[in-house]
Amino acid sequence: MTTPPQDHNPVINQGSTAETPDGQLPVGHTLPDGEALLSVRNLKKIYHTDGGDIEAVRNLTFDLPKGELTCLVGPSGSGKTTLLKAISGLLEPSAGEVTLAGNVVTGPPKNMAVVFQEYGRSLYPWMRVRENVELPLKVQGTDKAQRNHVVDEALQAVGLDHVPRSYPWQLSGGMQQRVAIARAVAYQPEVLLMDEPFAAVDAQTRADLEDLVRRVWSQLGITILFVTHDIDESVYLGERVVILSSSPTVIQQDIKIDLPTERNQLETRSSQRFSELRHHVYEQIQLAKEGFRPDTAKAQA
Ligand SMILES: Nc1ncnc2c1ncn2[C@@H]1O[C@H](COP(=O)(O)OP(=O)(O)OP(=O)(O)O)[C@@H](O)[C@H]1O
Structure with missing residues (x-):
């Protein structure tokens, strides 16, 4: 592994004195x-x-x-x-x-989008998967055709395009976290x-x-x-x-x-x-x- 160039001016150097690997x-x-x-x-x-x-x-x-x-x-x-x-x-x-x-x-x-540990609390239980993912885009004022396209892509990216009409509480913990990731990704x-x-x-x-x-x-x-x-x-x-x-x-x-x-x-x-x-x-x-x-x-x- 090559050591990256070190010519960036450090603003501060909190550097460690411990032994470190290359890189x-x-x-x-x-x-x-x-x-x-x-x-x-x-x-x-x-x-x-x-x-x-x-x-x-x-x-x-x-x-x-x-x-x-x-x-x-x-x-x-x-x-x-x-x-x-x-x-x-x-x-x-x-x-x-x-x-x-x-x-x-x-x-x-x-x-910027943030995904937290507590997926259970970050999704709205009364909204279907698709609506949860779509919500930030709605708030942002994205038009419907564009919203549909982006939400489809995001659900596909996380492998949840087969459950758009489910409610979060009908999904496993891992699936709920994937919904949270899809929502963050859809927001682009x-x-x-x-x-x-x-x-x-x-x-x-x-x-x-x-x-x-x-x-x-x-x-x-x-x-x-x-x-x-x-x-x-x-x-x-x-x-x-x-x-x-x-x-x-x-x-x-x-x-x-x-x-x-x-x-x-x-x-x-x-x-x-x-x-x-x-x-x-x-x-x-x-x-x-x-x-x-x-x-x-x-x-x-
Ligand atoms: N709202 C708060 N009021 C007062 N002290 C806080 C608050 N939030 C965090 N702290 C303190 O700040 C320090 C850092 O906490 P923080 O939660 O950021 O650490 P962390 O690395 O995320 O912890 P963990 O890995 O356990 O989640 C700790 O001493 C914590 O007690």
């Missing part, structure tokens, strides 16, 4: 002007609670180029959801900013954020949904940021894995995943490279859990 990207690296679709700059989030302030995210910087599938992985409670909510405009950052296609995010942007977002979307489904369904996400990504060219605490999932899915430190979170490492674009649950997961990458990410998460912090390690160096 590690400079932490906190930024892309030249105009190359990033999504930019996170010095993002900080402090929750003010009765029990005191909780700093969840600390001065985090990274870029997502258009069309990349990136996984964010970190220990439980590290701040993954907080970061995703701030990126999606659902949570106001305490400092720093997020820009999407050059525009500062101050609320949920039109060209530039960026799709996914927050542990498969945490509540069984292992076999999870594997199918992972392949579905990669298929949708390669067919439609959407930029995807996928949050997970599952190390294997992050390596299998991502073209890049951003590892978060424990709370208050900073980027611990940023790794390019040099597995083939065509992935297969059996072959890819049993390949030597998958095992090496998985091993590396696992070690980093263990370090994070033990309290290793790239920012303090650097200060002490």
Whole structure:
């Protein structure tokens, strides 16, 4: 694997001193002007609670180029959801900013869609599958002919074109999550954020949904940021894995995943490279859990 060029000026470098495999990207690296679709700059989030302030995210910087599938992985409670909510405009950052296609995010942007873990709560039970998928397009004012076309395509993409008239509660958990993905895809977002979307489904369904996400990504060219605490999932899915430190979170490492674009649950997961990458990410998460912090390690160096 070749090490990518490191000539992007880091705004900040929260870099890890831990051993890393080839292909590690400079932490906190930024892309030249105009190359990033999504930019996170010095993002900080402090929750003010009765029990005191909780700093969840600390001065985090990274870029997502258009069309990349990136996984964010970190220990439980590290701040993954907080970061995703701030990126999606659902949570106001305490400092720093997020820009999407050059525009500062101050609320949920039109060209972004989010899929959450709780598919059961994200679908309207009184609406049929088709109506659920169609709803955001209706709200957006898309005309009926175009809506029909886009909804058909989205249902087909997730393999649910045979149940358009079912209600969500008539479907399995995995099928409901596919409806949520179809709805996000039908909306034709530039960026799709996914927050542990498969945490509540069984292992076999999870594997199918992972392949579905990669298929949708390669067919439609959407930029995807996928949050997970599952190390294997992050390596299998991502073209890049951003590892978060424990709370208050900073980027611990940023790794390019040099597995083939065509992935297969059996072959890819049993390949030597998958095992090496998985091993590396696992070690980093263990370090994070033990309290290793790239920012303090650097200060002490
Ligand atoms: N609404 C809130 N008010 C106060 N503190 C919060 C709030 N939401 C999250 N936190 C705190 O911020 C930190 C990060 O939480 P967050 O849910 O973002 O982590 P996470 O990595 O998504 O966790 P998990 O993997 O367990 O879902 C934690 O210390 C959490 O207690």
